[in-house]
Amino acid sequence: MWKYSKKLMDHFMNPRNSGQLLNPDCHSEVGSPQCGDAMTLDIQVDDEDRIAEIRFMTFGCAGAIAAASALTEIAKGKTLEEALAISNDQIVEFLGGMPKEKYHCSVMGHEALSLAIADFRHRRDSTAEHLDSILSEIPFDLAAAVGNGSISIEHIHPLRVFVRLSGGDEEPVTAVLEKELRKRTGKIVKVSVTR
């Protein structure tokens, strides 16, 4: 038996954030074909780019399961940038140490997190591109709703887009604009107005 810390054993016996999310914003699957360990990660990101929900599934030893549990605890509430900076040492420290031979178990969690965040960014990029192409040429039927103002992108989430209307000489009809953009992008759209 490995000499595991109390905290590590607790995370192994009672893993935090295990399972899957029904509607994850991003997902990753990693595995080590050499020793067969595998892990999946589901993440929901809020509109401030923070990890709101995170769930893992792991096939691996006690160390691997505890490391995945620890990773999710550390990552929850962090922005994506902050989450990417989580180091293996941080996971090991969080668990009150780990046998040296088991350090490699913590690497898988890190890899899964990087891949999930990359997946999120990829989805966000394609949403942004799509939105850009729609906004680059405001169709004639939307001109009235925009009220001659200009539209800028505030924030993009793979499932939700936030745009801002500014300028213009007529009262914009945000409800119409939201509905039309939702129809065209397939995303939830929020429009805010700056006069």
Added chain:
Amino acid sequence: MKIYLDNNATTRIAPEVLDAMLPFLTERFGNPSSFHSFGSDQMEDIEAAREKVAALLGAHAEEIVFTSGGTESDNMALLGAMKINPLKPGLVTSRIEHPAVLETAEYIKSKGHPVGLAEVNSNGTLNMDSLESCISEQTGLVSIMMANNETGLIMPVAEAALIAHERGALFHTDAVQAVSKIPVDVRSSGIDMLSISAHKLHGPKGVGALFIRKGIEIPPFMLGGHQEKGMRAGTYNTAGIVGLGVAASLAVRHLSEENGRTGLLLERLEGGILEKCPGAVIVGADVERLPNTATVLFRGVESEAVMTLLDMEGICVSSGSACSSGDGSSSYVLSAMGIDAVDANTALRFSLSRYTTGREIDCVLEVLPPIIEKLMEISPYA
């Protein structure tokens, strides 16, 4: 209280064995090679032990050399055979042998001699065609284990010995796991050399024996004193040898009746696991196995995680995975059978002994299924 189901790793010393050994660790500390009777009287005890080991194997006493255990016996046989005939230094063995054989084979290969590793079939049995094709003019020894330590699968040693002899090679078998669990008879099986280890049959650690058929001359393995007719120098491990002798006698006495009982307990364990753990697969279920060993794949659940939870309940088993030893590679035995790394790392080995009780088996069948279920819930393979 521990439930010990890891008897292929080692066994508890039988009380009769310990009783027989104690005098040699206390008052009777003399050296059997001494002139004075205080020491030399012990040669009688050593020779009595030799008779008992010979009786277990169907051998003659003068064909038994005492060693420090299975590893030394394997080394002595393989390295000795390499030196018998300079025209035939080659070795043929199988992919699923114990490291004591495989690492020695690697050494023989590094000396520039031909070494062949026979394949096994997907059900774990030895591939006889592969064995035949590995043997060449230069093969001096064929070494095939009698039963595999990880899976308990019994190898066709008599058939392999026949093939070896037809091709002009000697035949050795690592019988460390088989002896005391199945009947062994070196004469009818055509075995030239055979390795055993005391601690696998309720004897002490650090002692074993090599059977060398009369007429086969291999060079001494340890150089030094004249012990064991110069074959194996070093002061006699009297207590250990006496312990091995008693363990051998007990094995003879218990072989049929006790193994029948162990076999029934194993069936109960396997049946219970298959019933209560959906997806469990018994390795080599349809081929001949030792009556004490079951290796089970709990597909989707990593074995070390299961072992860790079982350990907390005082249940000792072992795994087919080597991730537990930290080198991150899975079992070469299961891999040779075509089982992939993921499945191999779900393998748990249960090995029983004559001291295993029905209550212990029932306790395992209570504790194990919820553990598998719990880990299955967080498995990405489920």
